[in-house]
Amino acid sequence: MTGEQLGKAKNEMRVELKYCERCGVLWLRDPSGGQVYCDYCRPRMDELPVRKKRSGSIKLVCGRRPITNYGKLGVREANATTMRVAGGAA
Numbered sequence: 001m002t003g004e005q006l007g008k009a010k011n012e013m014r015v016e017l018k019y020c021e022r023c024g025v026l027w028l029r030d031p032s033g034g035q036v037y038c039d040y041c042r043p044r045m046d047e048l049p050v051r052k053k054r055s056g057s058i059k060l061v062c063g064r065r066p067i068t069n070y071g072k073l074g075v076r077e078a079n080a081t082t083m084r085v086a087g088g089a090a
Contacts (some may be wrong), residue, residue: 018036
């Protein structure tokens with residue numbers, strides 16, 4: 001490396017283009033910083049209360065019957081029922 005190249009390397013800084021996740025403005029950030037809000041929005045977001053996470057695990061709802069327009073018909077009966085549809089081109 002020559003002296004000129006060495007001098008340029010000392011003055012270089014890596015940045016990445018990022019959009020603010022609150023207002024959408026584009027700004028440059030340090031890639032190792034992990035900031036998601038611009039300098040204008042960051043203090044405003046810090047004022048908001050932190051959302052508490054629910055304790056426990058996520059549970060999937062199982063065993064429910066599908067909602068249909070046919071009252072208490074099951075899936076097989078609802079699929080077997082003829083339906084009136086309006087004519088037209090899709």
